Amino acid sequence: MRISILLHAYLMVTAGLVFAFLGVASLAAAEPPFNASRLEVTTLATDLKQPMELAIANDGRIFYIEIQGALKVFDPHTNQTTLVGEVEVTTAQENGLIGLALDPNFDRNGWVYLQYSPPNFEGQHVSRFTLVDGKLDNASEKRLLKYEEQRKDCCHHAGSLEFGPDGCLYIGTGDNTNPFGDSQGYAPIDEREGRFFFDAQATAANTNDHNGKVLRIRPTPEGTAEIPAGNLFPPDSNQGKPEIYVMGCRNPWRISIDQKTGYLYWGDVGPDAGGESPRGPRGYDEVNQARQAGNFGWPYFIANNLPYHDVDLATGKVGDKFDPAAPINESVNNTGMRELPPANEAFIFYPAANSDTFPELGSGGRTACAGPVYYYDAANPSQTKFPPHFDRTLFIYEWSRHWIMAVHLTEDSQIASIEPFLPNHRFVRPVDMQFGPDGALYLLEYGETWGVNDDAKLVRIDYVRGNRAPVAVAATENNTGRQPLPVKLSSVGSFDKDGDTLTYQWRAFRAGEEQTQPVILSQDANPEVVFQEPGVFHVELKVTDPTGATAIASVPVIVGNARPxxxxxxxxxxxxxxxxxxxxxxxxxxxxxxxxxxxxxxxxxxxxxxxxxxxxxxxxxxxxxxxxxxxxxxxxxxxxxxxxxxxxxxxxxxxxxxxxxxxxxxxxxxxxxxxxxxxxxxxxxxxxxxxxxxxxxxxxxxxxxxxxxxxxxxxxxxxxxxxxxxxxxxxxxxxxxxxxxxxxxxxxxxxxxxxxxxxxxxxxxxxxxxxxxxxxxxKRKVEAEAADEIGGPQTLGGHKASGGNFLGAINHQHFARFNQIPLDQVGAITFRVTSAGAGGQIEVHLDAIDGPIIATAQVNVNGSWEDFYDVTEKIAPQMGRHDIFVVFKNPQNQGGLMNLDSVTFQPPAYLTDIKNSSE
CATH class of the missing domain: 1.10.760.10 (Cytochrome c-like domain)
Structure with missing residues (x-):
């Protein structure tokens, strides 16, 4: 009897595996070709206050944190958001509640891991908490790790928690280094006395410091942490902190683990230099892949191991390039090893300007984020899971550029291709995202500004299968006036998501009488109808697809009174x-x-x-x-x-x-x-x-x-x-x-x-x-990035720009157009400029890019990309309003000419007033 039962069980399991395999194959085969229009974005929750990270439980609940200390949960079954608990934090210097992960056995133990900035300790805590009856039990805190930081100067705390498939917890930490001042956007390696906080060699390149790293620990059931095998420095080796998995990071703000391969991915936010210089390369952001522990180079290297030069900031003397094969940390602020592991190249890298290596990523601001990796599961019964098109795909995203990219990977996790994801949808600063158990993508959008935003939200992105209802769009021309009133009705913009042919019906109700039988106005898509009697009418457009799915749109019509x-x-x-x-x-x-x-x-x-x-x-x-x-x-x-x-x-x-x-x-x-x-x-x-x-x-x-x-x-x-x-x-x-x-x-x-x-x-x-x-x-002063047309230059961010942005990456023959300037009220034009590149001229053309030149301003090199100065040129008296084309010229050195912050159209007496005041 025992043998027969076991044999029966074996046959059932075997048959189940066979059927499962056949089911997987048939489901995959049944998937129609990928159709990007079937990706639909749904808002789940609004009124978020600076959301940072999310984590999704197996039951579909979405936990997320806000930087000021709140842990919240969105329940998809009730569509309600609940405050789970709060931890006390300081938000000085970009600190706060910055990392979140759920235990791999969260369904059973209710353990939540938080990375946060306590107000009474200058550094970060990584702790485990327990949820009790759905609420965070602060007394249950088990501190797994704490590491020191400085809070005197800005910045880079990173903050990100993620579990790998082996049960290890990965922790992102920033270099905790001020990137401004004399570093000029290049490597911050200031070794002068009193400038410790401006030297990333003290943190990211220091093997004896937790900052500028991705750490890896293994939490224990008792609430402590063990050091797993395979970290960069063996325990008790005195080579470096044993928690370090990868070093040489600037600001690994978002990390993710491929749950099949165990590979670590992270977005590293790069430095600000706008162009090459004797100090080294321009700034790049990176998306990195670590298959094993290693050094990723900062602050000595960037991108594909482009080296910086050693610089003595006391004298300004530029020394030799750093060697990626054998980097040496000789900083007076280094407390770790002098000889560092070889540097690894970035997986993906891009500057503010267009990238020759990765042109798909475009140009603009830079705040790289990485993860997750999606694998298609045909056995998942969800009808909204992502399709096989995205199987084995790493999703990367840009907080500053508002996009998401799908990086299709090969079987060996190399880059096969990069595809814009929902390119016609503007994500409002994506800050974290994960796939749920339903195979849909869940995303936190931070909102438009760095502070608290009304447009911060939690969204879900589904891949919708089957027939979809059409979309109805109704519009009118001449919908108010005296009778008889001819009204043009338009259904332009109505469409069927599946490409089916629609039928149309227009009908009218008199206001307040919607329960009565409507008047059928037309079956045409875009009719013109005449209202003979005065009244307030509700006109409704109903569109229907061949399956009977409908959509309705409404417009008002007011007859008997003309709008003034x-x-x-x-x-x-x-x-x-x-x-x-x-x-x-x-x-x-x-x-x-x-x-x-x-x-x-x-x-x-x-x-x-x-x-x-x-x-x-x-x-x-x-x-x-x-x-x-x-x-x-x-x-x-x-x-x-x-x-x-x-x-x-x-x-x-x-x-x-x-x-x-x-x-x-x-x-x-x-x-x-x-x-x-x-x-x-x-x-x-x-x-x-x-x-x-x-x-x-x-x-x-x-x-x-x-x-x-x-x-x-x-x-x-x-x-x-x-x-x-x-x-x-x-x-x-x-x-x-x-x-x-x-x-x-x-x-x-x-x-x-x-x-x-x-x-x-x-x-x-x-x-x-x-x-x-x-x-x-x-106003007479116009921010350059607000031009009505920008031909070539890129809108970039800058701390010294008057509006926080400027036009940069300017080359020969680039231009900016300002519409309909009242030139009869202008006597001179002031350009606020700076250049650490080639410099050149700014020509002011009238009404066309090759129109008459009414002024030419010389822009000299001042050796800086951020120290703006003014250049003013008089213009001859003009009549009326004209389009102004500002054209940048340097035929001898055609790249990297200058940055333009603003254009000021001075009054006619401006130069005279300046002259008189100087006398």
């Missing part, structure tokens, strides 16, 4: 404002029902027959903006906008609403003030946007927006709720007036936005409508 128009008589768009500034404005209102205003009478309402004692309905909003004028001054979708705002610009939201003024519906600021902080208000608002509502803010109903997913509407409503009153907004009444700005206001302003609004009197039962006109006034 508002025109700026003065100032004109693009005019300059100066300090001290007094801006005289004159508006004209035209309305079919109310009449035409006469701005010379400063009529309060804009119509002569209307009671002048009535409340004013003409208003001018002044907003003092930072930065530069939005390109083209339009409500264009900008990749840097929060996702919710991007979705709203693509939808019909701004047809009926403005941020801070009344249109058809209430200002978004009023909505935010009314509902923000109320329990369940967000859910109620999402429901109203999705399904429509009537009577909450007035006669005109909120139309349903079923064309948007709940995730999209949540993004949109969350953006509205995030709005705060802007103290820089001032309101002026009437059609004529003066705006006075203080010198302080002018100094802090990047631009002025003037928005004029007029609310008409309505027409009987038809509600009032608001006409709006918006113009921008420019």
């Amino acid at each position: 128009s508002v025109t700026f008589i003065s100032p004109q768009p693009g005019d300059f404002f100066d300090s001290p500034a007094q801006i005289h404005y004159q508006l004209q209102v035209d309305d079919q029902e109310d009449g035409t205003s006469d701005f010379e009478t400063a009529d309060a309402t804009g119509a002569a027959e209307i009671d002048l004692e009535a409340p004013r309905r003409t208003a001018l909003n002044l907003t003092i903006g930072s930065g530069s004028i939005p390109r083209d001054g339009k409500q264009d979708v900008n990749d840097s906008d929060p996702v919710g705002l991007q979705l709203m610009k693509k939808s019909d939201c701004f047809n009926c609403h403005a941020v801070d003024s009344v249109r058809v519906g209430p200002p978004f600021l009023k909505v935010a003030e009314k509902y923000r902080g109320q329990d369940h208000a967000l859910d109620a608002s999402i429901k109203r946007v999705r399904e429509g509502s009537t009577g909450i803010w007035g006669k005109v109903p909120m139309l349903p927006h079923s064309q948007h997913s709940l995730d999209e509407i949540q993004e949109m409503v969350s953006w509205v709720y995030s709005l705060e009153p802007n103290s820089a907004v001032r309101v002026f009444d009437g059609l004529v007036g003066d705006i006075k700005l203080t010198p302080e206001e002018v100094d802090k302003a990047g631009y002025l936005q003037l928005e004029a609004n007029y609310r008409d009197l309505g027409a009987g039962e038809i509600p009032s409508l608001v006409g709006t006109s918006q113009i921008y006034l420019r």
Whole structure:
């Protein structure tokens, strides 16, 4: 009996393996060819505060940390985020809660590992905690490792935890070295007295220091740490810290372990030098692969072992190149071995400029991150798992460039190809990502700025199989006016994700009567219909695919009242404002029902027959903006906008609403003030946007927006709720007036936005409508990176640039264009420049890149890529407005000419005033 049972079990297991194999093969064979459009991004959670790392449990829960000390969990079954616990940290010098990992047996033991910066110890702790009833038990802390750092100077703490398949815990640590000052963006090897914190030889190249490394330990069940075999320095060898797995790292900010091969990957954030110099190579970021313990070169080498030179910063004397085959650490700050292991080349490397070796990575800022590696599992029943196309693929990502790349690997884990991942989707600073047990990719997006961001979020990326519902997009032309009103309806932008042919149906409801039988307007895709009767109508587009899947979009039509128009008589768009500034404005209102205003009478309402004692309905909003004028001054979708705002610009939201003024519906600021902080208000608002509502803010109903997913509407409503009153907004009444700005206001302003609004009197039962006109006034100083067109140069970041960015990587014949400058208000142009390269000339051309030259500025080499200085050139008097082309020239030395920080269009009397003041 025992033998037969065992034999039966053996046959069952064998058959199961055979069936599993056949199932794997058939599932893989059933996969259709990869279709990138089937990758879909879903927002899971918003309102994250500086998220750093995530870890995914086997049950699908997503744990993540925030730098100020919070551990949170998102439950995909309830779609709720819960605070699990907090640890006390200091956030000085970029410290905080910086690393997270779940134990390989987390389902059974509830152990969580945190890397954090305690306020009472100058360094980092790596500790194990236990979750008890879903909460972090701070008393359960078991400290596995602590290592010292300095907190006097900036920076580089890295911070990243990851378990390998062998149960070892890997720990990323930064070089803890100030990269600025006399290092000039090259190797920070300052050995002068008192400059210890500027010498990475004391940390990354020091075998007796934990910083600038990836450490490896094996946690024990007792809450201690063992040293696994195979680290760089054997225990008790006195060669170096036994926890070191790889050394020679600058800022290994994100690490990942290939769970099949055990290979370590990490992104190493590189130095800032913008070009080659006698000191060595320009800055590169790296993605590294370590198959075994080793030295990866910093601060002596970068990229594919490009060597720096030894530099005596006391004298400025440049010495010999460092040797990657036999690097020597002779720093007075070194407490470890003098002779270091040979340096390994980077797996992937790229500068701020375009890369010849890895052109797929583009150009721009640099903050490299690495991992994870995906393996396709045909036996995984998930219908949203990534397809075989991504089998054996390393995903790398860029915090500064907002992209993700799929690095397809060979069987030997070499690079087969690099493919942009979702290239038309802008990830808002990806900061960590992992694959879940469902084979979908989970991603933390940090948000637009270095601080706390409203657009920080947790997202999931699925590969969606099967039929997908179509997308409906509805738009109108001439949707407000007196009857009979011809309205053009457009379905342009509607599409089927699977390429199927769609059918269309347009139908209309009278507002407040949506439950009645609708009027079928047309079955055409883009019809023109005529509304004969006055009323407020809800027009709905329904698109259907051959399987019966549908999508609906809605637009409003208001018949019986024409929208008024508002025109700026003065100032004109693009005019300059100066300090001290007094801006005289004159508006004209035209309305079919109310009449035409006469701005010379400063009529309060804009119509002569209307009671002048009535409340004013003409208003001018002044907003003092930072930065530069939005390109083209339009409500264009900008990749840097929060996702919710991007979705709203693509939808019909701004047809009926403005941020801070009344249109058809209430200002978004009023909505935010009314509902923000109320329990369940967000859910109620999402429901109203999705399904429509009537009577909450007035006669005109909120139309349903079923064309948007709940995730999209949540993004949109969350953006509205995030709005705060802007103290820089001032309101002026009437059609004529003066705006006075203080010198302080002018100094802090990047631009002025003037928005004029007029609310008409309505027409009987038809509600009032608001006409709006918006113009921008420019500051004379324009940041170079805000040019309307940039031909060749790259926008780079710099601590000494006035806007935090500048145009760099400038070569011969590169250019920047500034649209419609009022040259009749300009007498000279000042360029803020610097050059440690070839220098050259800046030519100012009129209206075309080869148009008449009205000024030429000489840019001399000053030996620095960041110490900007001014060059001013007079221009001959010009009439009216012109496009200005700034063209960079140096035909003898055509590469690496200069950096341009800003362009200032000086007033006509500028040079005369300078001359008189000097006399």
